[in-house]
Amino acid sequence: MTRISASSQEAPFPRARHAANLVGASWMVAAMAGFTLEDAMIKGVSATLPIAQILLSFGLGGALVFACLARWAGESLFTPEVLSFPMRLRVLFEISGRLFYVLALALIPLSAATVILQATPVVVVAAAALVFGERVGWRRWSAILLGMAGVLVIIRPGTDSFSMLSLLAVAGMLGFAGRDLASRAAPAALGTHVLGFYGFLAVTAAGVMVAVWTDAGFVRPDGRACLLLAGAVLCGVCAYACLMKAMRTGEVSAVTPFRYVRLIFGVALGVLLFGERLTPSMLLGSAMIVLSGLFIMWRSAARKT
Numbered sequence: 001m002t003r004i005s006a007s008s009q010e011a012p013f014p015r016a017r018h019a020a021n022l023v024g025a026s027w028m029v030a031a032m033a034g035f036t037l038e039d040a041m042i043k044g045v046s047a048t049l050p051i052a053q054i055l056l057s058f059g060l061g062g063a064l065v066f067a068c069l070a071r072w073a074g075e076s077l078f079t080p081e082v083l084s085f086p087m088r089l090r091v092l093f094e095i096s097g098r099l100f101y102v103l104a105l106a107l108i109p110l111s112a113a114t115v116i117l118q119a120t121p122v123v124v125v126a127a128a129a130l131v132f133g134e135r136v137g138w139r140r141w142s143a144i145l146l147g148m149a150g151v152l153v154i155i156r157p158g159t160d161s162f163s164m165l166s167l168l169a170v171a172g173m174l175g176f177a178g179r180d181l182a183s184r185a186a187p188a189a190l191g192t193h194v195l196g197f198y199g200f201l202a203v204t205a206a207g208v209m210v211a212v213w214t215d216a217g218f219v220r221p222d223g224r225a226c227l228l229l230a231g232a233v234l235c236g237v238c239a240y241a242c243l244m245k246a247m248r249t250g251e252v253s254a255v256t257p258f259r260y261v262r263l264i265f266g267v268a269l270g271v272l273l274f275g276e277r278l279t280p281s282m283l284l285g286s287a288m289i290v291l292s293g294l295f296i297m298w299r300s301a302a303r304k305t
Helices: 006-010 012-045 051-072 085-107 110-117 120-131 138-155 166-185 192-214 223-247 252-274 280-304
Strands: none
Touching (some): 012 051, 012 085, 012 223, 012 252, 051 192, 051 223, 085 166, 110 252, 110 280, 120 280, 138 280, 192 223
């Protein structure tokens, strides 16, 4: 009889887990690249179209794509779970996050907006401790404070270089953090396509609010603007799908850190496409935010092992 050692039985499992983590990390990198391209296209089209028109076009386009995907997958868009309190809260946070972040993309450098957005996971951990009662030790609280300090280093309040417009990116980041928390409490019966559909409907609602508030007329987009809007919708939908694949492939602790490649992509596109310049404060603040987020994820993974 052939004897199979314990080591030979267990060996395939670490290799399979490692392979799954590599695939999940690849999906995450693709998602972050897609989101960054979406941001760049929105910033590019904001030079010729009003913000309200951009939000409406982007929101309706994305909602239509996700509605078709949900129908193809046999998912119902209208169920009682859609009206649950977490879903209503998610829509409100999505509106605020998208509204302020698109305004930030139009009015401040792409690199600065992208860097500030990277503080979202740090805020989510802090809010989860306060709202859901998750246990967060002093080490992770210290990392959270480091990440928030990194945001302050970037926007530099109280100095001559401080711009109130940078607070738009902070408000957008807080809105996205609230959306992520509400998504955790959303009914499990709601699929990815349904969540995407209502997420883009929230963007449409934000566009309606801006249109009513500003009373600005819409303009006829030229070919370039149409291509940028269509590209932003396509990149946004693909990035969202890649993100869902990433979070469902491999271990969360191994895949999630690759969210920070969005910072690299955003800074690179800001410099190459829009001629933006990096300042020492932005580099220092970026390092603080990334180190904070990576340490929080490492501590979270360590507590589960």
